[in-house]
Amino acid sequence: MQNVPRISGSPDQHRTATRKKILVAVRDVMASDGVDKLTMAEVAGRAGLHRSVVYNYFPDVRALLIAHARYETERFMDELTGALGSAATATEQIVAYVHQQLADFAAYPQPAGPELATLLGPDGYREMHAHVQPLGMLLTDIIRAGVEAGEFAPSDPAATANLVHACLGAERFPLGQGHRDLEETTERVTTFVLRSLGAETNGGRSDV
Known part of the structure; x- marks a missing residue:
């Protein structure tokens, strides 16, 4: 026993x-x-x-999944805070955010949203999703700071943060299953996100 x-x-x-x-x-x-x-x-x-x-x-399993979401969010927030500590500008913070998020997807595979929604039901899924809201707030603050500093093109920070998260989320399953190379994916997604924000990339500023 x-x-x-x-x-x-x-x-x-x-x-x-x-x-x-x-x-x-x-x-x-x-x-x-x-x-x-x-x-x-x-x-x-x-x-x-x-x-x-x-x-x-x-x-029950439902409670396990909700608690796990909170635990993983807190762990990731701690790691992300450390990564953002050395970033001097909003652009550098976005790069650090994207890199950290994609690396986490590869290191800690998570089930797809539809699978979780089926297991948890509507109320449980909303409760679990509430635990990851601090990430959205953090990304929104970074984008807002970048817009105010003139690093990013004018936009609605909260709506833009949702779009960035959607872009990142599309890589969750492929990276978690080892279907995509982390380095290539990170370079591709980082370039796409920076261009979408109107930030400077290696090729100069991309106003959108």
Whole structure:
């Protein structure tokens, strides 16, 4: 029988560490076997825990998926903040954002939106989507700063951020499945996004 491994520290630290093990196991199962193979038993086995332990933290697969979305968003935001720290301009921030997002798609394969929508239902999908809204707000702020600084062509920052995310999202599945080369994809998408924003590329400014 699998048991909770001994984790030193306070009860809160123990609980946090166990919760993280479960959510990392969710990511591993989806990456290797697909979201259709995601079960409480499979997650427990991958985490090295008894299934009852997983149920102590999450009542069902739906709750696991929503918590996983929040966990992955927080992880990515931390990594993205570090990448943006060395960017001096909005253009450099956009480049860093695109590079970080595409690299994350390749490193951490995620199920397609329709698959998640089927599993979660409309309410669950909206709840999960709410956890990734900080990314949209961050990208909107970068675009707004670029427009105000004259680096980007005038546009509605929020609407433009949605378009950029749609462009990036189209690469999620191909990169996650290894169907596209990360370096080539990053160069192609970065050039496209910069041109769409009216930013300067290697060929000069592209006003759209």
